[in-house]
Amino acid sequence: MRDPAEWADIGERVRECRLAADMSQEQLASALNLDRTMIAKIERGVRRVDALELAKLSSVLDVPLRYFLDTPPLVVSRRTDLADDTVTDATRQSYRLEIALSTWVADIRQLMEIGQFSPPAIERGPEAIQDAPSARRAALWVRDRLSLGLDPIDSLMSVCERLGQLVAVVETPGEGASLIEGDLAVAVVSRQGDPGRRRATAAHELGHLIVGDEYSTDIGVHASRDEREATIDAFAVELLLPTEVVRNAASPGGAVKREDLVALAARFRTSWSLTMRQAVTAEVIDRGIAKEMRRRNPTRAELMEAVGWAPQPDLETVRVPPSYAHAVMESYKKAFITGSRAVELMRGQVTAADLPLRDDADLEP
Template sequence: MTETGDWTTVGEQVRQTRLGAGLSQAELGAHLGLDRTMIAKIESGVRRVDALELIRLATALDVPLDHLLQRRPAVISRRSDVIAEDDNTDVARRSQRLEITLASWLRDVRQLLDAGTLTLRVPVRYEGSVTSDEDARTAARWLRDVRGIGTEPIATLMDFCERSGQYVLISDLPGEGASMVDGDVAVSIVSVEGDPGRRRATAAHELGHLVLGDEYSSDLAVHVSRADRESLVNAFAAELLLPVAAFADVASGPATREDLIRFTARYRTSWSLAVRQAERAGWLDVSSARWSRTTPTRAEIMDAVGWAPQPDLDAIRVPPGYSHAVMEAWRRYLVSDARAVELLHGQIRLDDLPTRDETDLTL
């Protein structure tokens, strides 16, 4: 089932997944009808498991079988470290579930790349030095120029990320986001929790980790702390979503709540991010504009955009290019109806697909 040297990998995957599920070794053993010591031996790589036991382990842990067989690529953005045996916090478990889903999402993308229906988008990397917030903002402006949008709003962040080489999945899991790179394939997950502005900020943040460089490499301000690196990525994300230069047209006039609401609505950011960027542009003085402390209501935001639907990072769960690749694989009979629905992560149901003869399925 696996090479001799791989049993340590399988064991560590079982251990981390068990901890992510909040199970003790004894509890997992009870699910499988095994003694706790047997689970301990599996996790240490001492005891081999056969194919049936691997399937039972994957079922008990609620993960794909491949998840237990393959070492996960490095997560370049994580909200917590690898879970320790005595770390039973909800935060640690949520982080682990995000990583499990992230690894599964990577496999989905690779399946379509291998099928030839998805064209690989090589990740965009900023080659300049990033050692300050201003450097990070410069990188964001550079990426906007690369994408040819100047200071205009990013219409669909999902598509923007895909064209920049990062495939984003919107997940129902609690938390915020995470991202990883495996060779030339970059993927990220953004939780559907929170308001749309927060989701876009999380997606832009994860893209920042990719564009600016792996937080564990020497490319991104190696001399600063991890918290400071996160600050650099946050500066990138803010400038990417709402560039300071966008305020140039209103800079000569007095700051008004109505104008800032329009910026928030057009650029689909959180109110707090819009306030920070307006202040950085020199257009808004937060100390004197007391109205800036009151977040607009949903009615105010929707009124500012003419009550047009705002589907980005909500109803749209996977990138458009990826979605087309799934349907192309389905049309070529490379995936079943059920697998096509699974690959689209809730964007369609089985009855949304036309009827076809499944006997022609090749894979």
């Protein structure tokens, strides 16, 4: 039986999830066929919630059931609470990303507890990162450490995994978020952005890990509002599209054409704005030309033509790290988890029809 403090904790999570869903107490009560005063009591922790009500809350608020029951990571629980008079679209997105991050940590921990998964070792950069130049050097260190040279990164998710950060692609709106909890370094990236933006977000969250900044002890929601975030952005940009690569794309006289930059954006799978930024940094175009070029975003046909119409799946069909996916499948084959749980853990990368048959398949709910 849960003590009063635990019910108060659950009630607080219900309240924050309601605010994150942009619902009033009246709207939530109506969806649950309850009186508004019952929702108020649940949120204050003075009314207990049975399993059926929790399941309904999970469905209506679009939050995993276990989020109400499991203790979230400490770095998440230290975040500023949502308040009725201060909540904004940005804070709603931030909170829902935190929920996705907490769930991701819990899922990894489950596989660890049943002995099917060991997290990769966390790596750090070789020097203190204090400004954009040192952040760019850290990005080149990553490329050297993983023998990537100056080639396009095929799978950013695999790069993150090799450096100790486990990334999941989620349906939650926003950009991304990351945290370190003990031996785990994790991040989530929203699938709702375009492919180039998703890669930039994943590279940004990896930057928080490599740089080892204040986000090592607190959650980092992807943004570019202050000097520290700009430093992390410099790491991400250099990792995805090294300055030297852009310089080499210029003609002998130093001029670079739009089609050259379109080819770079396509090959390195970067957004057009990121490509323009690196072109300015590499001094192959000036800011005025970059501003003009930004008005002419490459079409999908231009980008696909530049890479010979080859598919670009990174952070699209692949939703979880390879080692984690293997652990999920092994857990399913050994009947440690059900088929439905396996699909849930894979976050849309597979469906029930993709799972191999198991001897106890007829016992599945």
